[in-house]
Amino acid sequence: MSKPLTFAMVAGEASGDLLGAALVREIKRHHPDARCYGIGGPKMIAEGFESLFPMERLSVMGLVEVLGRLRELLGIRKRLRETFLQDRPDVFIGIDAPDFNLALERHLKSNGIPTVHYVSPQVWAWREGRLKKIRRSVDHMLCLLPFEAEYYQGHDVPVTFVGHPLADQVAMEPDQTQARQSLNIAGDGPVMAILPGSRKAEVARLAELFLDTARQVHQQIPSIRFLVPAANERRKQQLLPLLEGYPDLDIVLTDGRASEVMAASDAILIASGTASLEAALHKRPMVISYRMAKLSFAILSRLVKVKYVGLPNLLSDRPMVPELLQDDATVENLTNAMLKALQDENWRQEVTGNFADIHRTLKRDASVLAWQAIQSVIGKYDVR
Numbered sequence: 094m095s096k097p098l099t100f101a102m103v104a105g106e107a108s109g110d111l112l113g114a115a116l117v118r119e120i121k122r123h124h125p126d127a128r129c130y131g132i133g134g135p136k137m138i139a140e141g142f143e144s145l146f147p148m149e150r151l152s153v154m155g156l157v158e159v160l161g162r163l164r165e166l167l168g169i170r171k172r173l174r175e176t177f178l179q180d181r182p183d184v185f186i187g188i189d190a191p192d193f194n195l196a197l198e199r200h201l202k203s204n205g206i207p208t209v210h211y212v213s214p215q216v217w218a219w220r221e222g223r224l225k226k227i228r229r230s231v232d233h234m235l236c237l238l239p240f241e242a243e244y245y246q247g248h249d250v251p252v253t254f255v256g257h258p259l260a261d262q263v264a265m266e267p268d269q270t271q272a273r274q275s276l277n278i279a280g281d282g283p284v285m286a287i288l289p290g291s292r293k294a295e296v297a298r299l300a301e302l303f304l305d306t307a308r309q310v311h312q313q314i315p316s317i318r319f320l321v322p323a324a325n326e327r328r329k330q331q332l333l334p335l336l337e338g339y340p341d342l343d344i345v346l347t348d349g350r351a352s353e354v355m356a357a358s359d360a361i362l363i364a365s366g367t368a369s370l371e372a373a374l375h376k377r378p379m380v381i382s383y384r385m386a387k388l389s390f391a392i393l394s395r396l397v398k399v400k401y402v403g404l405p406n407l408l409s410d411r412p413m414v415p416e417l418l419q420d421d422a423t424v425e426n427l428t429n430a431m432l433k434a435l436q437d438e439n440w441r442q443e444v445t446g447n448f449a450d451i452h453r454t455l456k457r458d459a460s461v462l463a464w465q466a467i468q469s470v471i472g473k474y475d476v477r
Contacts, residue, residue: 097124097126097127097128098120098124098127098128098183098471099127099128099129099130099180099182099183100117100120100127100128100129100130100182100183100184100186100467101130101131101177101180101182101184101185101186101206102116102117102129102130102131102132102133102137102142102185102186102187102188103131103132103133103151103173103185103186103187103188103190103193103194103197104132104133104134104137104148104188104189104190105132105148105151105188105189105190105193105194106134106148106151106189106190106291106292107134107291107324107325107367108189108291108366108367108368109134109148109188109189109190109212110133110134110135110136110137110148111136111258111259111367112188112189112211112212112258112459113133113134113136113137113142113188113211114133114136114137114139114140114142115258115261115262115459115460116186116188116211116460116463116464117129117133117137117140117141117142118140118460119460119461119463119464120464121140121141123464128143129141129142129143130142130143130144130145130182131143131144131145131173131177131185132144132145132146132148132151132169132173133148134148134149135325145172145173145176146169146173149325149327150165150166150169151166151169151190151193166193170193170196170197173197174197174200174201177197177201177206178201178204178206181206182206183207183471183472184206184207184208184209184467184470184471185197185198185201185206185207185208185209186208186209186210186211186467187208187209187210187211188211188212189211189212191210191214191223194210195210195214195223195226195227195230195231196230198210198230198231199226199229199230202229202230202231202232205474206474207232207470207471207472207473207474208230208231208232208233208470209231209232209233209234209235209466209467209470210227210230210231210233210234210235211235211463212235212236212237213234213235213236213237213238213241213244213245214227224248224250227250228248228249228250231250232251232470232473233251233252233253233466233467233469233470234250234251234252234253235252235253235255235462235463235466236252236253236254236255237254237255237256237257237455237459238254238257238404238407238408238455239254239454241254242254253462253463253465253466254457254462255457255459255460255462255463255466256454256455256456256457256458256459256462257370257455257459258459258460259367259370259371259374259455260374260452260455260456260457260459261456261457261458261459261460262352263352263371263374263375263452265449265452265453266376267355267356267375267376268356269356269357271356272353272354272356272357273357275353275357276320276345276347276350276353276354276357278318278320278345278357282316282317282318283314283316283317283318283359283435284317284318284319284320284357284358284359285307285310285317285318285319285320285358285359285360285361285362285431285435286319286320286321286322286354286355286357286358286360286361286362286363286372286377287303287304287307287319287320287321287361287362288321288322288351288354288361288362288363288364288368288372289302289303289321289364290324290364290366290368291324291325291328291366291368293327293328293331294385295364295383296328296331296332297331298384298385299364299382299383299384299422300331300332300335301335302382302384302422302424302427303362303382303427304335304336304338304339304342305424306362306424306427306428306431307319307339307342307344307362308339308341308342309424309425309428310428310431310432310435311341311342313428313432314432314435314436317343317435318343318344318345319342319343319344319345320344320345320347320354320357320358321336321344321345321346321347321354322346322347322348322349322350322351322354323346323347323348323349324349324351325349326348329346329348332346333346351368351371352371352375355371355372355375355377356375356377358377359377359378359435360377360378360379360380360431360434360435360441361377361378361379361380361434362379362380362382362427362431363379363380363381363382364381364382364383365381365382365383365402365403365416365418367404369381369403369404369405369414370404370405370408370451372405373404373405373408373448373451373452374448374451374452374455376445376448376449376452377445377448378414378434378435378440378441378444378445379405379414379434380414380415380417380427380430380431380434381402381403381405381406381414381415381416381417382416382417382418382422382427383402383418383419383422384418384419384422385419387419400412401416402416402418403416405447405448405451408451408454409447409451413444413447414434414444415430417430
């Protein structure tokens with residue numbers, strides 16, 4: 094009897110964990126005895142994935158921040174490379190985390206292990222020189238966004254536009270009443286969601302800023318309540334002492350459940366990242382914000398070629414929702430933007446209509462399409 098298929102994967106953060114979990118579930122649907130292992134988070138582990146290192150060790154953002162963890166990250170990658178070369182999985186799937194995964198993929202591919210990269214690096218936005226590295230490293234690219242696939246097709250890189258698993262999971266018309274009941278939020282008064290990110294550094298830079306903004310919004314809308322989903326137990330322990338400084342606010346801290354929090358809310362204050370796309374899929378007006386180390390921001394702002402950082406704006410190719418970044422991320426600016434998101438009904442209707450268009454574009458059974466593309470590279474180098 095032939096041995097079960099083996100799938101090596103590396104996901105670096107919460108958004109990758111979500112994608113990986115849906116993919117592991119689809120793989121197991123076709124091959125229940127398949128082994129899926131590497132680095133993943135709690136959602137992937139819940140689907141039967143074997144994580145060799147804690148995913149959080151890879152969750153680092155910004156050029157300066159990476160330097161402080163470089164030795165550890167290189168050590169993890171070296172140990173993974175040795176493990177995969179010894180085990181020789183049928184395919185390696187790098188889920189986002191391009192700076193970590195592309196180098197690993199290049200080494201594995203050169204040693205006869207097929208490689209797939211799930212979530213395109215933003216080469217269309219900055220560091221276009223990585224395209225040559227991608228060609229050397231990746232047998233097939235899986236893109237979540239339609240314009241990414243067009244870009245790779247124009248550069249002769251095998252690619253599949255799979256859409257986004259979140260678009261498959263989120264209802265076209267999320268039920269706000271049901272979400273509030275699930276979270277034990279009584280009544281129909283205004284609710285604002287606060288999502289300061291899933292990384293330690295993000296929460297350190299954004300949580301207090303977002304909570305100060307909530308206090309100002311509360312002064313204008315005294316009946317408003319606030320929901321804050323903790324991405325994991327570590328973020329919960331990081332947030333709890335901060336929340337103690339805001340006894341005047343009606344705040345509910347949840348263990349995860351970000352999707353229900355978004356559905357239950359009327360508007361969302363959110364860190365830039367994949368979560369902003371999830372907020373759009375829930376058809377909730379939002380304000381996107383971000384802060385990073387000054388040096389990292391100074392370098393990145395000179396390298397990035399696109400006009401927007403938020404996925405809703407990138408997909409719409411216009412400033413549909415406010416982006417308040419770095420020095421523009423002040424309590425005053427965020428408060429004014431959130432009050433509009435909560436109270437301007439004409440703007441709210443326009444935004445939610447555009448979000449529905451985005452949802453329809455991205456709803457494609459992403460995990461099914463991803464699995465079909467992955468099948469096409471298994472056995473490419475006769476590794477079995």
